[in-house]
Amino acid sequence: MILDVILFYGAAIVALASGISVISQRNPINSAFSLIVTMCSLAVMFAMLGSGFIAVLQVVVYAGAIMVLFLFVIMLLNAKQDEGDRAGGIGRAAVFLGIILAVQSVMVVTKGAQTLPEKHAVTVSADVARGLFSSPRFLYAFEATSILILSAMVGAIVVARKEKGK
Amino acid sequence: MENFLGANKDLAIDAFIAVLKIAVIFNALLGLFSLMTYIERRVLGFMQFRRGPNRTGPFGILQPAADGIKLFFKEELMPEGAHKFLFFAAPVVALITAYVSLAVVPYGGPLVLPFYGQVSLFGRPINLQMADLDVGVLFIFAITALGVYGIVFAGYASNSKYALIGGLRSSAQMFSYELALGMSWVSVIMAAGSFRLGDIVAAAERANPWVWFIMQFPAFVIYMIAAAAEVNRTPFDLPEGETELVAGFHVEYSSMKFALLQMAEYINMITVCALASNMFLGGWLSPLPGILPNSPLWFFAKMLFLLFVFIWVRATVPRFRYDQLMDFGWKRLIPAAAIWVVFFSGMTAFFGEKKAPPTTIATTVAPAAGQVSR
Numbered sequence: 001m002i003l004d005v006i007l008f009y010g011a012a013i014v015a016l017a018s019g020i021s022v023i024s025q026r027n028p029i030n031s032a033f034s035l036i037v038t039m040c041s042l043a044v045m046f047a048m049l050g051s052g053f054i055a056v057l058q059v060v061v062y063a064g065a066i067m068v069l070f071l072f073v074i075m076l077l078n079a080k081q082d083e084g085d086r087a088g089g090i091g092r093a094a095v096f097l098g099i100i101l102a103v104q105s106v107m108v109v110t111k112g113a114q115t116l117p118e119k120h121a122v123t124v125s126a127d128v129a130r131g132l133f134s135s136p137r138f139l140y141a142f143e144a145t146s147i148l149i150l151s152a153m154v155g156a157i158v159v160a161r162k163e164k165g166k
Numbered sequence: 167m168e169n170f171l172g173a174n175k176d177l178a179i180d181a182f183i184a185v186l187k188i189a190v191i192f193n194a195l196l197g198l199f200s201l202m203t204y205i206e207r208r209v210l211g212f213m214q215f216r217r218g219p220n221r222t223g224p225f226g227i228l229q230p231a232a233d234g235i236k237l238f239f240k241e242e243l244m245p246e247g248a249h250k251f252l253f254f255a256a257p258v259v260a261l262i263t264a265y266v267s268l269a270v271v272p273y274g275g276p277l278v279l280p281f282y283g284q285v286s287l288f289g290r291p292i293n294l295q296m297a298d299l300d301v302g303v304l305f306i307f308a309i310t311a312l313g314v315y316g317i318v319f320a321g322y323a324s325n326s327k328y329a330l331i332g333g334l335r336s337s338a339q340m341f342s343y344e345l346a347l348g349m350s351w352v353s354v355i356m357a358a359g360s361f362r363l364g365d366i367v368a369a370a371e372r373a374n375p376w377v378w379f380i381m382q383f384p385a386f387v388i389y390m391i392a393a394a395a396e397v398n399r400t401p402f403d404l405p406e407g408e409t410e411l412v413a414g415f416h417v418e419y420s421s422m423k424f425a426l427l428q429m430a431e432y433i434n435m436i437t438v439c440a441l442a443s444n445m446f447l448g449g450w451l452s453p454l455p456g457i458l459p460n461s462p463l464w465f466f467a468k469m470l471f472l473l474f475v476f477i478w479v480r481a482t483v484p485r486f487r488y489d490q491l492m493d494f495g496w497k498r499l500i501p502a503a504a505i506w507v508v509f510f511s512g513m514t515a516f517f518g519e520k521k522a523p524p525t526t527i528a529t530t531v532a533p534a535a536g537q538v539s540r
Contacts, residue, residue: 003177052299052300060308060311063308064308065344068315
C-alpha cells in the first residue's frame with residue numbers, strides 16, 4: 001500500500017538523519033533533541049510492524065523517561081559545547097564497535113530474512129502479556145530481569161550514599 | 167483516476183472521516199480552550215470576591231477573543247543568545263503533544279442522535295473517537311511523557327536563568343509525579359482487563375458506574391493529585407511560580423508563541439480531565455442507569471465538572487514549597503499508589519472472577535517464540 005511506503009521511508013529517513021545528527025552536533029542539547037526524534041521515528045517503525053505495544057513502550061521508556069533524565073543532567077551541569085576530547089579511547093572503541101555493527105547488519109540483510117512474512121500478525125497487548133506470563137519459558141527470565149533492575153537501583157543508591165559520606 | 171479511487175475507496179472514505187473528525191475535535195478544543203480561560207478567570211474572581219473580566223461583551227464573554235486579538239498584534243521577541251531552533255520548536259512540541267493525546271479519548275459510543283437514530287457516513291457508523299487504539303491508555307502516557315519537552319526546551323532555549331530554573335523544576339516534577347500517575351491507572355486497567363479506553367467504560371457499565379467509581383476511588387484521588395502536578399496546575403505550578411521565577415519557562419515568550427504555550431497547558435488540563443471522566447467516572451454512561459439514557463453529554467458534564475474542580479483547587483490551595491513538593495510526591499503519593507496497587511491486585515486475586523487459563527494461546531505463542539530465539 002502506498003501509505004505504508006510513504007510512512008516507512010519517511011520514518012526511515014528521519015531516523016537516519018536524526019541519528020547522524022546525534023553524533024555530529026556540538027551542543028549536547030541538540031544531540032539530545034535528535035536522539036528523541038530518532039526514538040520517536042523508531043516507534044513509528046514498530047507501530048507499522050503491527051506492534052503498537054512495543055511502539056508505545058519505546059516512546060514511554062526511551063523518548064520519555066530516559067531522555068528527560070539526560071536532558072535534566074545536561075541542563076543541570078549546563079554543558080554548553082564539547083571540550084574537543086571526543087577522539088579519546090572511547091572514540092576509538094566506538095569506531096571499532098561501529099565496524100562490527102556494520103558488518104553484522106550487512107550480514108543480516110544478505111543472509112537473513114529479506115522481507116517480512118506476508119501476514120505478520122498485529123500484536124495486541126494482551127498477546128504480549130500472555131506470551132510473557134502464561135508459559136514458564138519467559139516468566140523466569142522476566143522475573144530475573146526485574147530483580148536485576150532492582151539490584152541495579154539499590155546499587156546506584158549505595159554508590160551515591162558513599163560519595164556523600166566521604 | 168477512476169481506477170485509483172476504485173481500488174482505494176475504503177481508504178479514501180476512512181481518510182475523509184478521519185479528517186472530518188480531526189477538524190471537528192480540533193476546533194471544538196480551540197473553542198473549549200478559549201472558553202476555559204474565560205471561565206477560569208470568572209470563577210476565580212467569584213471565589214475571591216472579585217468580579218473577574220466583565221467589560222468585553224455581555225458578562226465579559228468576549229474576553230478570550232479580545233485576548234487573542236491582543237496577542238496576535240504583539241511584537242514577537244526573541245531573547246539575545248537564545249537557541250533559535252528550540253525556541254521555535256518548544257511551543258510547537260507542547261501544542262502537538264497536547265492535541266495528539268486527545269486522539270484516543272472516546273467521547274461516546276457510536277453517534278446516535280435523538281429523533282434520528284444512528285448516524286452514519288458512506289455506510290459507516292460514526293464513532294465518537296478518532297483512533298481506537300489497543301494501547302489507548304499507554305498511548306496517552308507516552309504522549310504526555312513527550313509533552314514535558316515543550317516546557318524543558320522552552321526553559322533551555324530562552325537563555326534566561328528564570329526560564330532555565332522553571333524548565334528544570336518542571337522536568338523534575340513531571341518525572342516524579344508520572345510514577346504515581348501511572349500506578350493510579352493500574353487498578354483500573356486490571357479491573358477492565360484492557361488498555362483500550364472503550365473497554366474500560368464497558369467494564370464500568372458491566373459493574374455499574376457507581377460501583378466502579380467507589381471501587382476505584384483511591385486510585386481516582388491519586389490520579390487527580392498526580393494529574394494536577396503533571397499539567398502544572400496550582401498547587402503544583404512551581405515551573406511557573408510567578409512570585410519567585412517571574413513566569414518560569416515562558417517568561418521570554420511573547421505574542422502567539424506565548425499563546426501556544428498557554429493553549430498547550432489548557433489542552434493538557436482538558437486531556438487529563440477527559441481521561442479521568444472515562445477511566446473513573448464511567449465516561450458517557452448515565453449516572454442513573456436505566457432511568458436516563460447514556461449520552462456523550464454525560465461525558466462532557468463529567469469532564470467540565472473535573473475542570474471546575476481544578477479551578478476550585480487553584481482558588482483555595484496555596485502553592486507547595488519545592489521540598490514539600492518532592493516530599494509529597496516521593497514519600498506520600500508513590501507509596502500510597504503502590505499500596506493501593508498491591509491491595510487491589512490481592513483483592514482481585516482472591517475475590518475476582520476466575521478466568522480459565524488461556525491454554526490455546528500459550529501453545530501457539532511458545533513455538534513461534536522458539537523460532538525467534540533460535
